[in-house]
Structures are given as structure tokens and as C-alpha cells.
Amino acid sequence: MSLFGGKKPAIKVSVFARTDVGQQREHNEDAFLVADLTRQNASLLPEVRNHELGPKGSLLMVADGMGGAAAGEVASEMATDSVYEHLTEHWITDKVDTPQQFAFRLREAVEGANTKIHEHAKQNPERRGMGTTTTCVGILGDYLYLSQVGDSRAYLVRQGRATLLTKDQSLMQRLVDAGELTEQEAERSERKNIILQALGPDPRVRVDLTHQEIRKGDMVVVCSDGLSGQVTAEEIAATVTETKDLVTACGALIDLANERGGPDNITAIVARIDGDSLRDPSQGESVGREVYPLLDAESTTEPVPIYKGDPPRRSDAQQMMIAAVSSAAILTAALIAAA
Secondary structure (H helix, E strand, C coil), X not given: CCCCCCCCCCCEEEEEEEEECCCCCCCCCEEEEEEECCCCEECXXXXXXXXXXXXXXXXXXXXXXXXXXXXXXXXXXXXXXHHHHHHHHHHXXXXXXXXHHHHHHHHHHHHHHHHHHHHHHHHCHHHCCXXXXXXXXXXXXXXXXXXXXXXXXEEEEECCEEEECCCCCEHHHHHHHXXXXXXXXXXXXXXXXXXXXXXCXXXXXXXXXXXXXXXXXXXXXXXXXXXXXXXXXXXXXXXXXXXXXXXXXXXXXXXXXXXXXXXXXXXXXXEEEECCCCECCCCCCCCCCCECXXXXXXXXXXXXXXXXXXXXXXXXXXXXXXXXXXXXXXXXXXXXXXX
């Protein structure tokens, strides 16, 4: 019998979020969602900003819309609404609370959001091409479960150090993976706004599904590239570690991005997770992106570039398409060789 009468001590989630139009955009096409799934409360009310993690978990989500003429705003809002509705309709009513089922429902929710946005664009020609990134972080027990499409990021900050838990689905990341660019060159590239997937443009997407164990005192930052493109991981870690108040921490991150030009909309969710049932952060094991193995097979559809903002000149676009195809061939050959 445990010291807690057979009941594990509660895991506590403290969270705040904020979005900002930035310095150079007329509209904010970002959207976010913070939800206590167990109590079905999606808000920033006090009972969500500080809550005990229930058996159905919690959700942090950022969506970065694109498409112009307000279509990006519609796409990001549709994504957050659709994912939340799907989880409350299906995950909440599931009789099992297993990690496998939670991960499955997270991916299913994102796939469903893609279908809704794609069909909406087909039925509304003026919004054809609309899309949005999405990064969802589900918290269940002592693990994070992440479903991602696009380049919105999630960081884990542990003992003052930030680790990127997501992997940008971008042309620049593809070229880095293929060894054709260094990370420093990719960061400086004017082509950073080209992503390989988004919700909406295509009828199907490949959702990147990963997981990570939580430790006592861990912090999670989920953000759009309006923040990660201007503020380094080290600066994010320092800000959320040194600033105990989460409202202030969110504001400080957004202010820093705006001070550096604020070229894009900026969204940040900052969460602190604590509880005596979580393991001590000093206990071994590496931290980082780790694929969550669902039992069903993934699609093998090859993504194509999507422009976030104005597309480059035709000649540049052709060069980038060639680079993307070249990189895909390199990665495919590597996979065949390793098989």
C-alpha cells in the first residue's frame, strides 16, 4: 500500500497562451487551443490555467493558417475547433484510457480536420488553397503525445534546457536531412516559408506522431514559427525558466519576437507540469523526438511544397521543386539501403 492510500498523487498542469498579430501583418491567422479534456473545458479560465490532470488528459494546440483573404484565419480556427470536437465526441466516450487509444484519437482528429478544411475549400472557390499547420500536444499520465503537420513547434524545457520535440515538415528541413544544407544555412534561407504539408490543400496528410516522457517540473512551449523563427531555443528556455509567472513568460516571448521585427503572427503556449508521481528530471535517459508506433500502416504519399506567404519567382520555384525531388530520392535510397 502506498503512502497516498493507494492513489497516485495528482499531476498538476499550469498553462497560459497568447497570440499576437506581429509587426508586419494586417490579420492574425494563428489560432490556439488549451483544453482540460477530462472536464471538457477549452478556455483560459482559472480552472483550466491551473488544473489537475484527469484520466482523459489535456490538450495544447497551435495552428498557423495560410491562404490570404481571411482564408488562413478560417483554416486555423476550423482546425482547432475540429480537433477539439473530435476528441470530445470520441476520446471522451472511449471506454479505455490507454496511451495507444489516445495517440490514435489525436492522429485521427488531425486527419479529420484536414478533411473538413479540404472539403470547405472545394465548396468555396474563393478559399481554394487555404491551409494551416497544426501541432497538438496531448498530456496523458506521465507522457506527452504529439501530432504534427507543418512547422509549428513544440519544445520541452527541462532544467533550463530546451529540446525540440517536433520536426519541421519543411523544404529546408528536408535539405538539412539530406545533407545538402547545414542547419545554419537553412535558418538564414529566404525559402524558410516553404512547408511540405499543411491541413487543407490535399485530401490526405501524413501526421507525424511522437511521444515523450514527462518529468517533475518540466515545461512545454508550443508555438508558431512567428516565435521560433525569431527567438532561439536557448532564449525560449531562459525566458520560461527565469519567469515563473506564465502570463509574463508568454508576453516576454512575444515581445522579444516583435522587437526583432515581428514579421509574422506570433503564438505561444507555455505549460508547467508538476507532481510527486512524476520522475525526477535528473534521472538519465535522453530527451527528444521519438516516433510513437501505432499498429496501422502510414500513407506513403510524397508531400509537395506549400508556400506560406508569397511564392518565389518561377525559376526559384522550379529549383526548389528539383531540390525537393532530389532530397526525396536520396532519403528513399537510404531507406532502401537500410532495409
